Amino acid sequence: MGPTGRRSDREFEDVIMSMPSLTGRRILAVGEGLGPVAEGPLFGAVLEIAGVERLRAFGPEVADLVLIDADSTDPEALVAALASLADLPAPPPTLLIGARLPAGLVRALLKLERSDVLEAPFKPEQLTRAVISLLASSSAAAGGAPVSTSRCWTITGAVGGAGSTTVAIEVAYALAQRSRKERSVCLVDLNLADGAAAAYLGATPALRLAEFGAHAERIDASMLPAFAVPVTKQLDLLACPRDPEGFDLVPREAVLRILELTCEAYDWVVIDIPRHRRPWTVDVLAGSDEVLVVSELTVPALIAARSLSEEIERRLPEGPTPRIVLNRLATRMFGPAPTMAEAERALQRKAEAGVSSDWEAAAASVNLGGPIAQHRPKSRIVRDVSVLVDRLIADEKRRKAQATRAA
Numbered sequence: 001m002g003p004t005g006r007r008s009d010r011e012f013e014d015v016i017m018s019m020p021s022l023t024g025r026r027i028l029a030v031g032e033g034l035g036p037v038a039e040g041p042l043f044g045a046v047l048e049i050a051g052v053e054r055l056r057a058f059g060p061e062v063a064d065l066v067l068i069d070a071d072s073t074d075p076e077a078l079v080a081a082l083a084s085l086a087d088l089p090a091p092p093p094t095l096l097i098g099a100r101l102p103a104g105l106v107r108a109l110l111k112l113e114r115s116d117v118l119e120a121p122f123k124p125e126q127l128t129r130a131v132i133s134l135l136a137s138s139s140a141a142a143g144g145a146p147v148s149t150s151r152c153w154t155i156t157g158a159v160g161g162a163g164s165t166t167v168a169i170e171v172a173y174a175l176a177q178r179s180r181k182e183r184s185v186c187l188v189d190l191n192l193a194d195g196a197a198a199a200y201l202g203a204t205p206a207l208r209l210a211e212f213g214a215h216a217e218r219i220d221a222s223m224l225p226a227f228a229v230p231v232t233k234q235l236d237l238l239a240c241p242r243d244p245e246g247f248d249l250v251p252r253e254a255v256l257r258i259l260e261l262t263c264e265a266y267d268w269v270v271i272d273i274p275r276h277r278r279p280w281t282v283d284v285l286a287g288s289d290e291v292l293v294v295s296e297l298t299v300p301a302l303i304a305a306r307s308l309s310e311e312i313e314r315r316l317p318e319g320p321t322p323r324i325v326l327n328r329l330a331t332r333m334f335g336p337a338p339t340m341a342e343a344e345r346a347l348q349r350k351a352e353a354g355v356s357s358d359w360e361a362a363a364a365s366v367n368l369g370g371p372i373a374q375h376r377p378k379s380r381i382v383r384d385v386s387v388l389v390d391r392l393i394a395d396e397k398r399r400k401a402q403a404t405r406a407a
């Protein structure tokens with residue numbers, strides 16, 4: 001971000017570089033002056049330069065997108081041509097550019113389901129970006145809603161620093177180790193301002209959700225490979241670059257859209273969510289197959305874990321029952337600490353699992369960058385998480401079998 005809080009041109013270029021290329025996309029360019037864009041901002045696209053009359057005979061075989069230079073086209077003829085496009089059963093995504101954009105023309109453009117306006121002067125990368133976004137929104141609309149069969153586990157902390165991110169990473173890695181299929185597990189860090197998952201894994205976060213502003217519908221499945229960072233062959237990470245305004249800049253729709261696409265693309269999705277409620281928190285929990293609340297074995301953390309679990313149950317009575325994971329269990333207690341039985345009394349429920357404390361393994365892994373299971377495979381943390389993951393998988397199989405018998 002620049003000193004004004006807005007992104008610099010360089011950063012915009014980086015975003016565009018990370019987006020899908022225009023190679024092979026067919027663009028009908030209306031306006032004689034548009035030839036040079038084929039070499040610059042629309043490099044790779046197949047461009048047909050035509051007059052406004054070409055729009056009258058438009059069909060899906062002509063182009064994937066229409067680009068119109070309003071300054072070199074008669075506005076009246078253009079309004080009529082846009083009206084004929086709007087009458088088509090599937091109007092093309094259309095981008096209008098120019099310095100003179102009469103209101104009547106813009107009104108005609110807005111009758112199209114997928115359209116955008118770029119007022120001159122603009123930078124070449126702004127044109128690239130607008131075209132990519134429109135193409136993405138169009139393929140999202142055409143794609144329909146594939147049925148998702150993925151399993152989604154959401155993990156949150158009862159108090160700050162309880163170990164939510166650490167447990168989420170180890171759970172995701174354990175699932176990836178159980179899978180032979182490439183890119184079958186995705187870890188999603190929804191701590192949008194300062195998520196630590198990427199830093200713990202030594203990865204560079206690439207999920208640039210803030211760039212889409214209010215246009216979540218433009219986030220397309222084809223962008224996932226650019227947003228997801230591979231951790232292993234089986235495991236990808238979706239995490240946003242650090243941005244103090246992250247929570248304000250990314251609307252609920254963008255979070256839900258990326259999760260929807262992620263669930264369509266991966267077999268397993270593990271989500272690390274912040275413990276404070278966000279506009280999308282309830283949706284994420286409602287869409288999860290499992291919710292894990294990570295707590296420490298201290299009185300305040302146990303009280304918080306109980307309150308948070310009760311809150312989730314009250315809000316989502318039909319949703320998944322939160323399971324409590326007690327993290328950093330020490331073999332030798334330093335000072336007075338609740339026993340497991342006392343902890344369960346305070347929680348008023350059974351703890352699902354305990355994860356041992358192993359500071360050396362946890363610190364070594366974050367310093368080296370990678371899961372504990374990779375750098376310290378013999379750590380008790382790894383063993384405990386493995387037991388937890390196996391139990392959750394077995395529970396799920398049992399539930400599935402019961403549902404099949406009942407049906």
Ligand SMILES: Nc1ncnc2c1ncn2[C@@H]1O[C@H](COP(=O)(O)OP(=O)(O)OP(=O)(O)O)[C@@H](O)[C@H]1O
Nearest residue numbers: 157160161162163164165166328356357358359362
């Ligand atoms: N079982 C464990 N044994 C030893 N250290 C641990 C264990 N679990 C987590 N840690 C360490 O505790 C610290 C906090 O862990 P982590 O960042 O995972 O917590 P968090 O709940 O995600 O925190 P935040 O509230 O900031 O999101 C880290 O230094 C991590 O390495």
Ligand SMILES: [Mg+2]
Nearest residue numbers: 164165191196
């Ligand atoms: Mg965290």
